[in-house]
Amino acid sequence: MWTANGRAAVTDRVVEFIDDAESEIVYMTVEELLDDQVLDAIESAADRGVSIELAGSPPGVEERILDVAPDASVFDSLWLWSDTPAGRLLMADGTRTLASVLTADGDDDHDEATETAIWGSASRTASSRC
Secondary structure: OEEEEOHHHHHHHHHHHHHHOOOEEEEEEOHHHOOHHHHHHHHHHHHOOOEEEEEOOOHHHHHHHHHHOOOOEEEOOOOOHHHOOEEEEEEEOOOEEEEEEEEOOOOOOHHHOEEEEEEEEOOOOOOOOO
């Protein structure tokens, strides 16, 4: 298990996981963390034939991802993201997982929240659905 701190570092790790995916990506994110770098990686993965599954993301996120990966599938999640400080959850090929949270920088301004992630890999995760 490792950690990554800061949006740029977490985004780099997310893009690495997506770029290395061979068969499946399961992705959940809040809208403010979906940037062009991640969208480009998702589009490239879809072009390689990687299955893209989206879970529990706001409609704006789903629309933006479906624009670059129209064959992506959407499913409901048991998580209520609006009730948590959740940032992103990514599973790639059932072997690599990343989960992040957004924490306030002390001034209670959510726009300036810091992202921190934990990530790891295993031979196979227990489930490919969130």
